[in-house]
Amino acid sequence: MDINIQNKVAQWLNGNYDAETVATLKKMQEGNPDDLTDAFYRNLEFGTGGLRGIMGVGTNRMNKYTVGMATQGFANYLKKAFTGEISVAIAHDSRNNARFFAETVANVFAANGIKVFLFESLRPTPELSFTIRYLQCNGGVVLTASHNPKEYSGYKAYWNDGAQLVPPHDSNVIREVENIASIDEVKWSGGEANITLIGNELDEAYRKELLSLSINPEINQQQHDLKIVYTPIHGTGITQVPELLKLYGFDNVTVVNEQATPDGNFPTVVYPNPEEAEAMSLGLKKAKELDADILLGTDPDADRVGVAVKDLKGEWILLNGNQTGVLLFNYIVEARKRNGLAKPNDFIAKTVVTSDLIDVFAAKNNITCYNVLTGFKWIADLIRRKEPEENFICGGEESYGYMIGNNVRDKDAISSVAMICEMAAVARNHGKTLFEELIDIYIRYGYYKESLLSITKKGMKGAEEIADMMRSYRENPPAAINGSPVVTLYDYQLQQIRDIKTGEIKTLDLPKSNVLQFLLADGSKISARPSGTEPKIKFYFSVNAPLQSVADYDKVTAELDEKIQRIIKDMKL
Numbered sequence: 001m002d003i004n005i006q007n008k009v010a011q012w013l014n015g016n017y018d019a020e021t022v023a024t025l026k027k028m029q030e031g032n033p034d035d036l037t038d039a040f041y042r043n044l045e046f047g048t049g050g051l052r053g054i055m056g057v058g059t060n061r062m063n064k065y066t067v068g069m070a071t072q073g074f075a076n077y078l079k080k081a082f083t084g085e086i087s088v089a090i091a092h093d094s095r096n097n098a099r100f101f102a103e104t105v106a107n108v109f110a111a112n113g114i115k116v117f118l119f120e121s122l123r124p125t126p127e128l129s130f131t132i133r134y135l136q137c138n139g140g141v142v143l144t145a146s147h148n149p150k151e152y153s154g155y156k157a158y159w160n161d162g163a164q165l166v167p168p169h170d171s172n173v174i175r176e177v178e179n180i181a182s183i184d185e186v187k188w189s190g191g192e193a194n195i196t197l198i199g200n201e202l203d204e205a206y207r208k209e210l211l212s213l214s215i216n217p218e219i220n221q222q223q224h225d226l227k228i229v230y231t232p233i234h235g236t237g238i239t240q241v242p243e244l245l246k247l248y249g250f251d252n253v254t255v256v257n258e259q260a261t262p263d264g265n266f267p268t269v270v271y272p273n274p275e276e277a278e279a280m281s282l283g284l285k286k287a288k289e290l291d292a293d294i295l296l297g298t299d300p301d302a303d304r305v306g307v308a309v310k311d312l313k314g315e316w317i318l319l320n321g322n323q324t325g326v327l328l329f330n331y332i333v334e335a336r337k338r339n340g341l342a343k344p345n346d347f348i349a350k351t352v353v354t355s356d357l358i359d360v361f362a363a364k365n366n367i368t369c370y371n372v373l374t375g376f377k378w379i380a381d382l383i384r385r386k387e388p389e390e391n392f393i394c395g396g397e398e399s400y401g402y403m404i405g406n407n408v409r410d411k412d413a414i415s416s417v418a419m420i421c422e423m424a425a426v427a428r429n430h431g432k433t434l435f436e437e438l439i440d441i442y443i444r445y446g447y448y449k450e451s452l453l454s455i456t457k458k459g460m461k462g463a464e465e466i467a468d469m470m471r472s473y474r475e476n477p478p479a480a481i482n483g484s485p486v487v488t489l490y491d492y493q494l495q496q497i498r499d500i501k502t503g504e505i506k507t508l509d510l511p512k513s514n515v516l517q518f519l520l521a522d523g524s525k526i527s528a529r530p531s532g533t534e535p536k537i538k539f540y541f542s543v544n545a546p547l548q549s550v551a552d553y554d555k556v557t558a559e560l561d562e563k564i565q566r567i568i569k570d571m572k573l
Helices: 003-014 019-031 033-040 064-081 098-111 125-134 169-178 200-211 217-222 241-247 278-290 321-338 357-364 376-386 413-429 434-445 459-475 550-570
Strands: 050-054 087-092 115-119 139-143 152-159 195-198 228-231 253-255 294-298 305-310 316-319 346-351 368-372 391-397 401-404 447-456 484-491 496-499 505-507 516-520 525-530 536-545
Touching: 003 019, 003 033, 019 033, 050 064, 064 098, 064 139, 064 152, 064 169, 087 098, 087 125, 098 115, 098 139, 098 152, 098 195, 115 125, 125 139, 125 152, 125 200, 125 413, 200 241, 200 413, 217 413, 228 241, 228 278, 241 253, 241 413, 278 294, 278 305, 278 316, 294 413, 305 413, 305 434, 316 321, 316 434, 321 346, 321 357, 321 391, 321 401, 321 413, 321 434, 321 447, 346 357, 346 376, 357 368, 357 434, 368 376, 376 391, 376 401, 401 413, 413 434, 434 550, 447 550, 459 516, 459 525, 459 536, 536 550
Parallel strands: 087 115, 087 139, 115 195, 228 253, 228 294, 346 368, 346 391
Antiparallel strands: 050 152, 139 152, 294 305, 305 316, 391 401, 447 536, 484 496, 484 516, 496 505, 516 525, 525 536
16 A cells, blocks of 8 residues: 555554544554545545535545535635634535534634524525625535535535625635645634524525516416426425425425435435436426426425437437526526616626537527636625626526526526526417427527437546546547537636637636637537546537427437537547
8 A cells, every 4th residue: 555545544543533433444444455545535526616525534535524624624715815703604415424524614613713604404505605695604505515426525615796606716725725734733622602604594595586587477377377387306305396386476396205304325316416317206206296397306405407208209318508598698688688687788607618509699699698617606796806897697508507686606406496486487378398498498599419428437547547648638639529620729727719720829718727618610519528526528519500490490400419429439539
């Protein structure tokens, strides 16, 4: 075993760690040397979004000690950044140990003299973002691993605008966390009087804010019997979605009982992720049984939403994140125009790997669309920089996250569920389904089809393989893909836009990020991005073609699907 790993294990065996941790370590030494190596070969990195990892003993695991050291570092930075009374809000999702971690975080902040507002029980991540702004806190933390498998937990850090950390605060907090060399530097207890439990008052304020987002409340009342099936997939959505839909006027809502109870073991799914068909299968079964109009599912911390609707043949299909985003953005933009709510300084925002169809219809509707790096913190940062001169109305990303309005600064599946149901009600009021609305958008602006391929590479070796793949693409970009010349290379790490033919380089005015995009002569776009939270590299494919009529939909769909498969084959993925 590597000497550095041996030294770390020795520190844990001989330091001020609890007896259960020490006993687990000794057991691993005797029977699980590979697991021991993986648990200690590195320190769990406090990245720009916080921590995320498998729960367990070790420096590369989520546990009381890694969470406590991260919180001590964050507390140290908050005390340097602000004067006077400092306060934070803390929430957690339904994961195993989430409450324990949340209370650990609360105790460390409180022991550092920081006022803590701790939710009395599980709450959605977007409600935490709202609460930071509502209570005028200096920061916040939510304990969640979003849609990761059950063995994971996570720690997301927030600033006083209710958004996740961006420069310079992200790197400054990281530096403070890295400076915590020992658990003996952590203030574990002694400030319990600084902790205040919060709950119903914030719930009501949050729902009131989300209700104000409704654009066509009178149509919701007319279509109050819209058949809605909803699943929280054992997560926090159950605390807010049913009540908010009732406030929006919908009284025909069925919750999937098998997935209604919060449970960190996620017993009915492999992955608690509404992007996965398997996670939505019980909801689909119920939707078919009831002949529902729409199915919606949220992930454990309720910041992502999956949607299923009936296609032209009356068969249930799952929309991907781009399709839902296109529908939602288009609805909000057009409904605001129709109802006289649009302002000349309105803008929308999306990430660079989200459908370019949104850019197209934004331009046709004379509304500014900004593109930012992957991650909602960059949309929130954009809002902060643009206000009050420009008015943000909605933002989104292809990975099933959307944000509507100004008072939540992270993706919010709670408001998204309500607004998607309103969108379905308005379509129904016009005698249409959401799928028919989507095809109408394709006919007007062009049929853009996207696909995502995730390649998992686990462990230390996997991380090296992913790095090698990106290095190869960056240093030796392909001249052509699927027979179409690569025209432009966007390198977000080098902050360059390179014209492949002329060699001309322009500056890319976005922060550094390890993302590459290949734009082809035929209008296709391929993006490569290592995940910041999982051992994966993700490839995003976007192709497009005109769609003349509804009758051509199946034919053009098949052609675009085949084109994506040819691209994947040509890239040997």
